[in-house]
Amino acid sequence: MSASIxxxxxxxxxxxxxxxxxxxxxxxxxxxxRLTDPRERExxxxxxxxxxxxxxxxxxxxxxxxxxxxxxxxALDHTIRAVGRVTRVLExxxxxxxxxxxxxxxxxxxxxxxxxxxxxxxxxxxxCAPVVAAISYAVQRRNRFRRLIILQGVKHSADMLxxxxxxxxxxxxxxxxxxxxxxxxxxxxxxxxxxxxxxxQARFDPRQTAAMLCGPEPMMLAATSxxxxxxxxGDRIWLSLERGFQCGLGHCGHCQIGPYxxxxxxxxxxxxxxxxxxxxxxx
Amino acid sequence: xxxxxxxxxxxxxxxxxxxxxxTVALVSEPRLLPRGALxxxxxxxxxGGYRCIGPQVRDGAIVYREISDSGxxxxxxxxxxxxxTYRLERRGDRRCFAWANGPQxxxxxxxxxxxxxxxWTRDAEGRIRFAPEPSRRQRWALIGARACDLAALALHDRxxxxxxxxxxxxxxxxxxxxxxxxxxxxxxxxxxxxxxxxPSVTGGTDLALTELDAGFLVRAYTExxxxxxxxxxxxxxxxxxxxxxxxxxxxxAMAQTRGLPGRDLRDALFANLEHPRWSEVAERxxxxxxxxxxxxxxxxxxxxxxxxxxxSSGTHERQWDTCYSAEHSYLHGRLLRPDTRTRYRQWLTHxxxxxxxxxxxxxxxxxxxxxxxxxxxxxxxxxAAAICASPGP
Numbered sequence: 142m143s144a145s146i147x148x149x150x151x152x153x154x155x156x157x158x159x160x161x162x163x164x165x166x167x168x169x170x171x172x173x174x175r176l177t178d179p180r181e182r183e184x185x186x187x188x189x190x191x192x193x194x195x196x197x198x199x200x201x202x203x204x205x206x207x208x209x210x211x212x213x214x215x216a217l218d219h220t221i222r223a224v225g226r227v228t229r230v231l232e233x234x235x236x237x238x239x240x241x242x243x244x245x246x247x248x249x250x251x252x253x254x255x256x257x258x259x260x261x262x263x264x265x266x267x268x269c270a271p272v273v274a275a276i277s278y279a280v281q282r283r284n285r286f287r288r289l290i291i292l293q294g295v296k297h298s299a300d301m302l303x304x305x306x307x308x309x310x311x312x313x314x315x316x317x318x319x320x321x322x323x324x325x326x327x328x329x330x331x332x333x334x335x336x337x338x339x340x341x342q343a344r345f346d347p348r349q350t351a352a353m354l355c356g357p358e359p360m361m362l363a364a365t366s367x368x369x370x371x372x373x374x375g376d377r378i379w380l381s382l383e384r385g386f387q388c389g390l391g392h393c394g395h396c397q398i399g400p401y402x403x404x405x406x407x408x409x410x411x412x413x414x415x416x417x418x419x420x421x422x423x424x
Numbered sequence: 425x426x427x428x429x430x431x432x433x434x435x436x437x438x439x440x441x442x443x444x445x446x447t448v449a450l451v452s453e454p455r456l457l458p459r460g461a462l463x464x465x466x467x468x469x470x471x472g473g474y475r476c477i478g479p480q481v482r483d484g485a486i487v488y489r490e491i492s493d494s495g496x497x498x499x500x501x502x503x504x505x506x507x508x509t510y511r512l513e514r515r516g517d518r519r520c521f522a523w524a525n526g527p528q529x530x531x532x533x534x535x536x537x538x539x540x541x542x543x544w545t546r547d548a549e550g551r552i553r554f555a556p557e558p559s560r561r562q563r564w565a566l567i568g569a570r571a572c573d574l575a576a577l578a579l580h581d582r583x584x585x586x587x588x589x590x591x592x593x594x595x596x597x598x599x600x601x602x603x604x605x606x607x608x609x610x611x612x613x614x615x616x617x618x619x620x621x622x623p624s625v626t627g628g629t630d631l632a633l634t635e636l637d638a639g640f641l642v643r644a645y646t647e648x649x650x651x652x653x654x655x656x657x658x659x660x661x662x663x664x665x666x667x668x669x670x671x672x673x674x675x676x677a678m679a680q681t682r683g684l685p686g687r688d689l690r691d692a693l694f695a696n697l698e699h700p701r702w703s704e705v706a707e708r709x710x711x712x713x714x715x716x717x718x719x720x721x722x723x724x725x726x727x728x729x730x731x732x733x734x735x736s737s738g739t740h741e742r743q744w745d746t747c748y749s750a751e752h753s754y755l756h757g758r759l760l761r762p763d764t765r766t767r768y769r770q771w772l773t774h775x776x777x778x779x780x781x782x783x784x785x786x787x788x789x790x791x792x793x794x795x796x797x798x799x800x801x802x803x804x805x806x807x808a809a810a811i812c813a814s815p816g817p
Binding site: 144145146147149150151152153154155156177196198199200201202222224225228237238239240241383384385387388390391392393394395397399400401402405417421422423424 | 541542544546550551552553554555556558559560561583584587588589590591594595694697723724725726727728729731735738740742745747752753754755756757760761765766767769770773774777778780781782
């Protein structure tokens with residue numbers, strides 16, 4: 142009997158280092174990661190909407206979308222909410238700490254498809270994180286897109302991430318930014334209510350729009366329903382889904398839904414592909 | 425005349441065994457390996473560098489284990505199967521393969537129930553090194569695979585080797601030689617005719633045997649298989665023996681009474697997601713996952729960490745998982761499928777529905793294991809028929 146190591150090792154993480162850590166809200170934080178191997182760092186590329194598996198040795202791995210600018214793949218921002226076993230350990234990492242990273246995985250946002258169109262972003266809660274890379278991409282190539290409309294909603298106003306970023310985007314030409322909080326605290330200047338209410342204020346051409354939705358599925362379905370009612374075709378509305386990704390390769394089966402593995406065939410789907418499965422309990 | 429050395433030589437030269445596409449002229453007229461010469465097959469494989477795995481009786485069931493002597497085969501044993509039941513019985517003849525199947529097909533040999541994916545170490549400065557797990561190279565020859573097992577294997581090949589290649593599976597698959605056998609005694613639970621996968625072998629193997637009273641008709645489907653065949657003490661079968669083989673194959677197909685209501689149930693199942701039958705079957709289903717464990721095509725697995733006590737090293741492991749468990753649908757803090765109704769529906773709509781989109785065919789090969797090994801005897805053919813026959817609300 143002999144032993145050999147196959148050349149391709151899709152399950153093997155790369156080592157990454159925490160370059161910086163920022164506390165965003167009470168339970169949300171951002172880890173800026175850098176691959177420690179220079180060759181791996183140079184060859185790493187990601188598209189907006191893709192995710193990495195972050196692996197804490199001895200604890201496990203969690204799928205986290207990449208929130209930073211895709212043109213700067215040397216520093217990869219991951220904005221995370223501490224909700225589970227792995228993310229609670231990720232929360233304790235500090236600059237200099239090491240961890241494993243595999244990725245990027247999945248099909249991201251249809252940036253090429255969206256060129257020449259109004260770009261409408263509707264997000265809820267931490268759903269803004271997977272779209273931030275797409276917004277950065279569009280902002281850096283502002284002339285390739287027409288109007289840019291960013292709508293973000295949270296339940297509690299204290300959970301609103303990145304106020305400064307939203308303020309900066311709001312100052313760009315042909316750009317609308319509206320924020321909503323269902324349960325605002327004193328001093329909240331945005332809308333009180335649901336993010337879908339903000340569609341009333343959004344100015345876009347329903348026939349020339351690419352809509353990117355990310356957040357809780359009831360929110361995405363409500364927004365889709367409003368958008369299709371306004372005349373946006375189902376194949377121009379994209380949703381980013383999340384399921385229990387473990388392998389990221391379409392092997393482990395946890396993210397299987399209908400004809401898809403969300404980790405590989407998604408996480409971004411046009412509504413006309415996936416809409417028939419959403420809203421059914423168990424899928 | 426090729427020798428055992430030639431078997432090894434061909435084997436080395438053509439990684440893949442039954443992964444090779446069949447070459448013309450390999451499938452010649454079958455010849456007979458006399459019953460008394462069956463050991464010659466095991467010996468030829470051994471001489472070619474293979475360790476052999478064959479069916480054996482263990483703990484009241486027929487299972488695949490390493491074999492070196494043809495006497496270890498289940499000589500004279502049959503297996504009676506029904507919903508929730510599997511019993512071995514003495515047949516009173518010398519047949520070795522006169523039973524349909526045991527609890528496991530080829531799945532555990534290639535997609536290991538438990539496997540280390542990689543190792544890690546952390547040094548005093550906190551640097552982490554991830555190292556791949558070496559694959560052990562050992563050539564195995566499996567004797568006794570059925571047509572349904574081969575169909576399931578082809579599906580796992582698609583799952584684990586297409587698009588993203590699973591390194592452990594790929595190595596074990598390349599090192600596996602297959603000797604299949606035409607199924608002559610389907611169980612009451614079998615329905616491979618309705619799925620189009622059996623009972624006779626038509627490819628996807630290196631060698632295929634048809635068991636007759638006098639011995640075994642041998643056919644080769646790959647170069648590797650032909651090289652093994654050519655070392656065997658084969659004789660010309662009689663005309664009667666060829667007729668016996670044909671009659672036996674037809675009888676095995678005719679004997680099957682179960683069937684799925686169609687080969688493509690995708691639309692019918694997804695159109696009936698709120699059918700009352702899902703709740704009804706959930707009343708009977710124990711959500712134990714036995715059906716998944718014995719299913720030759722189920723591939724779900726979960727990953728977990730195993731760390732040393734001081735946290736300086738560890739392994740990343742994977743093991744078989746089941747969509748009937750609560751954890752399978754865990755998504756930060758909640759369960760997508762909190763009850764048996766949604767879990768059974770997940771299993772069936774994927775197996776008989778989603779697989780068509782993902783792998784170009786149903787995920788069911790008609791082996792009937794999920795029926796026999798279900799502790800309460802839930803019958804997939806009956807449930808599929810009930811859900812597809814009448815439209816739900």
